[in-house]
């Protein structure tokens with residue numbers, strides 16, 4: 001097993017499994033597919049089932065280092081990767097990828113990315129602070145539609161929505177304070 005230091009992680013890659021959105025797929029299924037491709041185990045660091053259940057892949061349990069993945073050619077030495085089950089729709093064949101995430105998968109994906117950012121640093125958008133959150137297809141030289149959506153703008157929106165969610169609460173508090181002041185005057 002090859003390990004890379006936490007400090008080497010520059011990218012968090014998001015993948016789909018290129019299986020149909022009505023298929024029940026587990027990390028064990030992916031591992032079987034990857035063993036056939038000559039990998040020694042599942043290539044991703046985590047796998048998210050349709051139900052939102054997160055299954056571990058490559059070893060991330062050791063402090064300060066992570067097992068190198070086999071998920072993005074040319075980028076495994078400086079990245080970790082997560083894969084969600086899905087990406088294909090019946091009637092469209094295997095050559096067209098879609099964002100088929102269930103709400104449970106999206107929620108689990110956000111939580112998983114948050115955990116990685118807590119470990120590796122940053123907000124996923126500033127390479128000076130930590131790894132960038134991107135899609136497989138954003139990797140230089142990658143010829144794939146995986147994971148079926150633009151990850152970086154999606155992640156920026158997740159972060160922006162969080163900031164926006166915090167603001168009204170502060171606004172509400174200010175309104176209450178003003179109301180109390182007015183009542184006293």
Ligand SMILES: [Zn+2]
Nearest residue numbers: 015016136146
């Ligand atoms: Zn991929």
